[in-house]
Amino acid sequence: MPHLAVLRFPGSNCDDDARHALERVTGADVRFVWHADSDLGGAGGVLVPGGFSYGDYLRSGALAAQSPVMHAVRAFAERGGPVLGICNGFQVLTEAGMLPGALARNEGLAFVCRTVTVEVQRDDHPLLAGLRRGQRLRLPVAHHDGRYVADDATLDALEAEGRVVLRYLPAADPDGNPNGAMRDIAGIVGGRGNVLGMMPHPERAAEALLGGEDGVPLLRAFARAAGVSA
């Protein structure tokens, strides 16, 4: 059975959390891959974790997108390998050009850490297998730069192609869109549907003890897409 890779940039800080949650929920063998490595070591799936890669002093994710490991990840994705980017990982994937659009400073101009409701928009992508369209998930967010932005043509194309997969739900929650994301976008897929970027943290919602397990189906779908029988 293949193992799962969690990338480690200097400044990643959800790398341990992602590994812990994946191991616990999927039973997978999870290994870290250092940013300077250009070999993914035969991993079946790659998780790009949250944090502040290289301090995020330039633009969030901008330097990480240029690291040796991301060249390997791009090639891996082009071969159809599953890639899940969470929070800073989503920022890295957009900066690397693997997903369209960008993550701009939150509308409120402040870091926001709380649990929000997102609605699953698609269930016909492998990275969402097992979830139901319309299903509502309670997931924590924690970011300073989470406002998804793109031009209208890109947004229209994303919608038309069914690539907006997770949306905040202001209707269910008065502060439901925590960052002012365009069209309430919380997560999109790219490539052939094998690259998913999302701002909420499923790895923080993987244990009832910590307040919820709504992230578990997303982690399981990622592992299964990677060939791990979770």
Add this chain to the structure above:
Amino acid sequence: MSDRPALPPLVPDGAWPDAPVGAVPVGVVVDRTKSATFGLTPEEFDQVVGHLGRLPAAVEAAMFGALWSEHCGYKNSRPLLRRLPTEGPQVLQGPGENAGVVDVGDGWGVAFKMESHNHPSAVEPVQGAATGVGGILRDIFAMGARPFAVLDALRFGDLATARTRYLLHGVVEGIAGYGNAIGVPTVGGEIAFHPSYQENPLVNVMALGLLRHEELQSGTVGAVGHVLLYVGAKTGRDGLGGAVFASADLSAASDADRPAVQVGDPFLEKLLLEACLEAIQAGLVAGIQDMGAAGLTSSVGEMAHRARLGVDLDLARVPRREPGMTPLEVMLSESQERMVLTAVPGREDDLIGLLRRWELDVVPIGVVRDHGRFRLFEGDELVADMPVGPLNDAPTYVRDGREDPAASAARERALDGLPPPADAGAALLDLLADPTIASKRAVYQRYDHQVMTNTVVLPGAADAAVLRLKGSDRAVAATVDCNARYVGLAPRHGAALAVVEAARNLAAVGATPLGVTDNLNFGNPTVPEVYFQMAEAVEGIREACLALRTPVTGGNVSLYNQYRAIEGVRAVLPTPTIGMVGVLPDVRRRATMALARDGDALVLLGEGAPSLGASSYLARVHGLEAGAPPTLDLAAAERLVTTLAGLVQAGLVDTAHDVGDGGIAVALAEMAIAGGRGVDAELPANLAGHDDAARDVADLFGEAAHLALVAVPEAQLAAVTEAAEAGGVPCHRVGRAGGDRIALRAGALGLDVALADARDAFERTIAEALA
């Protein structure tokens, strides 16, 4: 790995500069008339001359001045701090190292400590607070512990003023910016407002770290021949003289002191943290020390002092950010994110290689000698030579204190004759909107409080933070507390109440208290009225910590918290912040304050009547800071803490909240707001001992030292009552949970407000201030 520029040889070839013992350093000599320049009194300067046998060079005078400052040398507080209890079977490391450590079971220890960054935050709140977080985190990982939680105790002036909003914004941004980036959750704390902090806010940061017992580290230079490794950021002129700065009066001139505030880089600190912990786990580290206040001077000096050895440093090797720095500037720089390490003999290359893999600058800067001196060379030139012992052993002062008659008069002021509130419901809403009591949600939502995925109880949900230990059933709880109004009116009594409040808060989540770190924030110790507050507060902490079996394993003293107001020098309220750590044997058995079920019985636990003296109600409604703080019976407090923690640990109680600011009415309202369900309660007529109108007010809004509220299903009520009474803690059933109103009655006085209105009052104040 990426290409790197050529580096100097990893281990020097043994060609360290040397000089015969007794050689006189080169450099400008200073005399007694310059003592104040170096933060020394003329008498202290004479002592320096005595220790050296000659006049000091400027760098030597500056190093003595820094290490003999209050911030590093505790010269006014050390005799008092010796009074504190420091021992117990749970203590793995007491005071004297970078942080204290207590045993939490299953082979785990928790390193914890609190430190202040008050003066830097007054001048530049964002960087002042950020570097406060960075500094305390380094203290924690220098113990070999992985930092896993931060709590902050913040004090500001009048929230209605632009200055306070500026400081609040800045401090919150600084804490968030540093803590969020480095990936350590900020899980709790407290924020209080009082005009005395208007110009001099308090920023006390407590950090906790987790270690296996066998990973416990020491800040030592190791043994003769060991090489000192400088790791991390380059040395610049920032923070120059910060230790002296932190110990001097704040004045208008402080605005010109901006260069004394350091700038933090959480990214670099994250690399330092990961590299140091990896090196420790690999068994490569013999000694490790953070460069905090007074930089290289204090870090290397303390390491040498602990080992009772000497050190030769070659300043020419110290990585510098700018040219032309003098030895004095290099030695006193407070540039952030720097550590000093010594390698296990024979493993130097492995250690240096590991640190460089984390992209860190690593430079050998000195060598350990047996001469007992702290010597500095600049290339081949000897520029300073001081005995390690006296340098690290500041003279101490025991001063005369006397109570400010205004404080005793305010405390003894008769409080009868105050009219009861025309509308008790309006008074409750007013108290809930008080900035000190109001919800801090808008603040903690700016902090990443969930990273590391251990946060079991979210901020605001309970009286203390609760963090699970992965791979164990256990959990750690932590809280920071101090009601400074109590301390101002009655320092000994008030400081003991701060300890008791912290223990109550831990018990209310189900934790058994283990240990204390204290941050003593006071004014100028040479003022007898301030010294009295310090001495009395330390006695109060001592008495309460002995009664609660919570030794003090470390802490920090911040003096000269004062400013020049039009009417003269004004000190902050005496604020001995108490940080307390406890353990829950089974994380599944814990409590929050949120009412969980309609129909639960509300039960008041504990003894002693609430009283209006020194209360939030008096301050908010009558504008009075007067009266004696709540009567304290330490034995009763200990019984309540033990019993309440026991009820939660036995699985009998999952909803608990202590009675604190604003009394029973505010406590019940907070439980209702947190749980999203109302309460209907009638307080027993005899609670305050009388049944007159003034006593009814005290029942509702008075404060108490050893009362708590719990909510339990009817079916469990008998078991809870029996267990509480077996622990010697009286129980009163006061009402039930449910509905959408907060309805309370005490004798002739009653209130009935909509839960939604209470929530709005509670949530609005801080959210608007931060908007």
